[in-house]
Amino acid sequence: MKGGKGSRGRSGGSDRGGIRKKGAAKRVDRDGDLAMDAGSTQGRVKKARGDSSRSVATGPRAHTRDRTLDAIQKAISSNTNSQANVRQGGRGSNLEQVSVRGWKQSKAASNRDGGVESLITFLEKKLNSSDSKAGSRARITKSRVEGDAFIVSIRSELLDRMLKMNGFSFAGAPLTIQTYDPSANGMDQTMLSEVSRNSGAPSTADTKSKMTAILSKRYFQQQKLLNLSKLGSDPDLLAMGIFDSTSTESKFFPALMKVWEMNFDNSTARREAVESVSLADNQLANITVVTTLAQSFPDLKNLDLSNNNFKDSQSLIGWRWKFRNLEFLDLTGTPFSADPTFKDTMLKWYPKLRYLNNTEVRTAEEVAAQKKTPIPVQAPHFQDESQIGENFVKAFFVGYDNNRTDLLNGVYDNNSTFSLNVNTTAPRAQQTETAAWDPYIKKSRNLLKINHLPARMSRSFVGAEKIREMWSSLPQTRHPDIGAHPEEWLIECFPIPGLPDPSGQSPTGVGGLLIMVHGKFEEINGPKVDLRSFDRTFILGPGGGMGGIRVINDILCLRAHGGHEAWMLEQPVVQATQPGQPPIQPPAAPPATSDGYGMPAPGKPDAQVQQEQLVMQISAKTGMTLPYSEMALSGNGWNLDAALKNFEELKAQGQLPPDAFLPGAV
Amino acid sequence: MAPASEDALTKVSTDAATEFVQSFYPALQSNRGTISTFYNQTISMILFNGNVVADGKAVQEIFVNQMPPAHYEVQSFDCQIINQAYPTPTATGLKAPNETTLKDKSILVLVSGYVRFGESRDLPQRGFSETFVLVPNPSADGPKGKRKREWLIESQTFRLVV
Numbered sequence: 001m002k003g004g005k006g007s008r009g010r011s012g013g014s015d016r017g018g019i020r021k022k023g024a025a026k027r028v029d030r031d032g033d034l035a036m037d038a039g040s041t042q043g044r045v046k047k048a049r050g051d052s053s054r055s056v057a058t059g060p061r062a063h064t065r066d067r068t069l070d071a072i073q074k075a076i077s078s079n080t081n082s083q084a085n086v087r088q089g090g091r092g093s094n095l096e097q098v099s100v101r102g103w104k105q106s107k108a109a110s111n112r113d114g115g116v117e118s119l120i121t122f123l124e125k126k127l128n129s130s131d132s133k134a135g136s137r138a139r140i141t142k143s144r145v146e147g148d149a150f151i152v153s154i155r156s157e158l159l160d161r162m163l164k165m166n167g168f169s170f171a172g173a174p175l176t177i178q179t180y181d182p183s184a185n186g187m188d189q190t191m192l193s194e195v196s197r198n199s200g201a202p203s204t205a206d207t208k209s210k211m212t213a214i215l216s217k218r219y220f221q222q223q224k225l226l227n228l229s230k231l232g233s234d235p236d237l238l239a240m241g242i243f244d245s246t247s248t249e250s251k252f253f254p255a256l257m258k259v260w261e262m263n264f265d266n267s268t269a270r271r272e273a274v275e276s277v278s279l280a281d282n283q284l285a286n287i288t289v290v291t292t293l294a295q296s297f298p299d300l301k302n303l304d305l306s307n308n309n310f311k312d313s314q315s316l317i318g319w320r321w322k323f324r325n326l327e328f329l330d331l332t333g334t335p336f337s338a339d340p341t342f343k344d345t346m347l348k349w350y351p352k353l354r355y356l357n358n359t360e361v362r363t364a365e366e367v368a369a370q371k372k373t374p375i376p377v378q379a380p381h382f383q384d385e386s387q388i389g390e391n392f393v394k395a396f397f398v399g400y401d402n403n404r405t406d407l408l409n410g411v412y413d414n415n416s417t418f419s420l421n422v423n424t425t426a427p428r429a430q431q432t433e434t435a436a437w438d439p440y441i442k443k444s445r446n447l448l449k450i451n452h453l454p455a456r457m458s459r460s461f462v463g464a465e466k467i468r469e470m471w472s473s474l475p476q477t478r479h480p481d482i483g484a485h486p487e488e489w490l491i492e493c494f495p496i497p498g499l500p501d502p503s504g505q506s507p508t509g510v511g512g513l514l515i516m517v518h519g520k521f522e523e524i525n526g527p528k529v530d531l532r533s534f535d536r537t538f539i540l541g542p543g544g545g546m547g548g549i550r551v552i553n554d555i556l557c558l559r560a561h562g563g564h565e566a567w568m569l570e571q572p573v574v575q576a577t578q579p580g581q582p583p584i585q586p587p588a589a590p591p592a593t594s595d596g597y598g599m600p601a602p603g604k605p606d607a608q609v610q611q612e613q614l615v616m617q618i619s620a621k622t623g624m625t626l627p628y629s630e631m632a633l634s635g636n637g638w639n640l641d642a643a644l645k646n647f648e649e650l651k652a653q654g655q656l657p658p659d660a661f662l663p664g665a666v
Numbered sequence: 667m668a669p670a671s672e673d674a675l676t677k678v679s680t681d682a683a684t685e686f687v688q689s690f691y692p693a694l695q696s697n698r699g700t701i702s703t704f705y706n707q708t709i710s711m712i713l714f715n716g717n718v719v720a721d722g723k724a725v726q727e728i729f730v731n732q733m734p735p736a737h738y739e740v741q742s743f744d745c746q747i748i749n750q751a752y753p754t755p756t757a758t759g760l761k762a763p764n765e766t767t768l769k770d771k772s773i774l775v776l777v778s779g780y781v782r783f784g785e786s787r788d789l790p791q792r793g794f795s796e797t798f799v800l801v802p803n804p805s806a807d808g809p810k811g812k813r814k815r816e817w818l819i820e821s822q823t824f825r826l827v828v
Contacts (some may be wrong), residue, residue: 013764372791374734375714375824375826376715378717383712423740423741424742427793447687453676453677457676460676463674490827498749498753507760516823518795533827535776553748555744555776559778559793563828566825566827
């Protein structure tokens with residue numbers, strides 16, 4: 001571990017805290033500031049991620065946007081949780097965007113966040129150090145990652161200074177810093193309208209519905225496959241004129257991803273809809289144009305990138321930290337496959353990768369072994385003879401969520417101690433967005449950061465009254481029900497001696513319980529609900545409280561949501577069902593569906609959507625055309641199993657005409 | 667002894683916790699032969715992921731013989747005094763009230779951080795939470811004339827949590 005000030009390059013907070021302190025007239029609690037700064041940095045980065053809809057729309061186009069587009073954008077923003085950002089960073093704000101490249105080659109790139117936080121710290125520090133007399137501190141207002149570029153927004157007066165930093169060395173790698181050109185990247189907010197303008201479509205809504213139709217033709221619900229191969233020869237896309245200009249071409253894919261996302265009500269459904277994506281045969285030399293795939297499908301298991309022009313690992317570098325669940329990757333027919341470092345690099349990038357170019361590169365056991373720790377995970381140790389600990393924990397969290405005052409009156413006394421500390425940099429569960437730590441950080445007693453005695457004293461709360469005051473300032477919480485969701489909790493407990501005797505009679509002290517609780521809670525901030533993890537240790541001793549106990553110590557650590565996988569007992573490895581078989585096998589010819597077939601649409605009854613989806617399922621299973629699939633279903637009371645059985649019978653009897661099947665299916 | 671001021675109590679406890687955290691984790695990482703010196707003679711409980719370990723010697727044995735290289739990073743920690751008049755044992759029984767010092771305390775320490783098992787930086791960072799009860803070292807001298815550790819582990823509960 002590092003010394004008092006937090007490790008450089010991780011939170012990097014000390015530098016910025018120092019700078020801030022210089023300008024502050026009154027005495028600032030340096031350490032609190034540090035921590036707050038680290039928290040806000042995180043918030044910034046978090047918001048930036050997935051927020052591709054933020055760039056500034058300029059020119060007359062902005063005024064001609066119709067209501068539909070506004071609605072679309074609203075849908076996009078609410079999906080990516082970035083509405084506030086879109087509003088704040090709106091048109092007219094005096095911000096310049098700058099792209100920073102080269103940081104992915106730095107040593108910091110191996111940080112858990114890919115080095116983003118260190119990079120921000122570095123850039124802000126350099127911006128400030130070149131002009132220490134400036135009244136207001138230079139800040140990176142907003143930032144996001146686009147492929148290998150890190151796009152930052154800064155006040156326009158900082159632009160020159162920023163551009164002069166071109167070539168500066170960051171953690172061992174030279175940075176390339178340029179003004180950002182949104183047209184080069186296809187992430188413009190107005191991409192849909194532009195695609196429609198350039199493709200001659202009458203409206204954004206029309207473009208959207210055409211894209212929805214294309215997606216539904218290329219989506220195979222049964223296989224959870226989105227087949228985006230050979231886009232360049234897709235007759236519908238050609239008809240839309242997508243590839244007639246490079247600018248439309250570059251905007252097309254991000255727009256397609258947005259349309260895909262908009263067809264889902266919530267992110268869970270969206271994530272569960274697709275396990276496999278094929279981008280084969282698309283003449284891609286790098287992933288710049290398709291990089292948003294990683295935002296739309298972060299949990300992808302199977303990815304087919306075969307028959308493209310990727311030359312080396314650099315052409316894929318933007319996906320270095322993406323797709324953390326990738327098991328199958330096909331890069332056959334790409335020059336990169338012939339690279340001697342190919343296999344090692346891909347194994348390093350994707351810890352769960354099992355099949356590379358249709359060859360097994362890791363066994364299921366090997367994947368599982370990575371998670372294994374040298375210390376086997378055992379069931380919790382719970383030694384609690386008269387159920388004092390169990391009853392306490394059960395009552396405590398219900399009380400803490402519902403009536404903190406009663407809880408304090410019940411089991412806390414004048415000598416009870418409470419303090420909390422926030423671990424702002426804790427490892428977290430995949431795809432977790434961490435809410436800002438503002439409600440806690442000024443009370444956090446992380447002794448790594450809180451070095452001054454007065455601050456250490458004021459952040460420790462002794463006596464039920466002081467604790468009440470403290471707790472009433474903390475956000476409302478909702479812990480999961482221990483009985484209903486035991487797996488989300490890990491609770492250990494054992495007796496300890498030598499505790500203070502409130503009666504003062506036993507010079508050797510009295511016995512009590514040490515209880516360690518790990519779990520999660522929802523934090524209710526108005527309409528917003530944030531998920532956090534916590535570790536909370538209690539020491540209970542005999543006392544005058546309810547049940548004859550009192551809380552001697554209550555010490556709480558808060559951290560980003562980390563899930564409960566870590567304490568699940570290790571399970572025997574389940575062998576993959578079809579070892580060696582590539583899971584991406586799109587049916588020979590996608591069934592020709594009409595626009596939006598099987599997808600919900602305004603005015604379309606749910607029953608119809610369900611029927612269409614059943615038809616698509618039957619079609620995918622049997623290889624029959626949609627009309628025949630529909631006949632099979634309607635003739636069997638829309639019962640999937642009955643229809644399939646019927647199909648097998650008819651097929652065995654040779655009663656199905658050749659035109660019942662999709663081309664290439666038999 | 668007169669009741670200690672809040673300043674003094676806070677100082678002695680937070681200094682103890684800081685000194686402990688800043689020496690114990692580096693020892694787990696690169697000085698495993700000294701691990702047993704961090705432990706008290708009498709132990710309430712030592713738990714690693716729910717596995718009971720008997721004493722400091724056994725912990726050292728495990729780290730020396732069974733554990734791969736590990737990198738620990740403490741990201742946050744805090745402490746509280748448990749007992750302001752901890753009954754520190756001496757050779758002649760318990761200290762008389764007039765013999766006790768500011769350091770006859772027991773201290774609760776909660777640590778949050780990550781550990782990477784193995785040497786490669788590409789290995790996953792596993793979040794851990796660890797609770798210690800520290801008590802004063804009753805022995806007068808350190809091992810073989812070395813400076814003695816003032817605080818020793820009386821109980822320890824380690825859990826991987828992420």
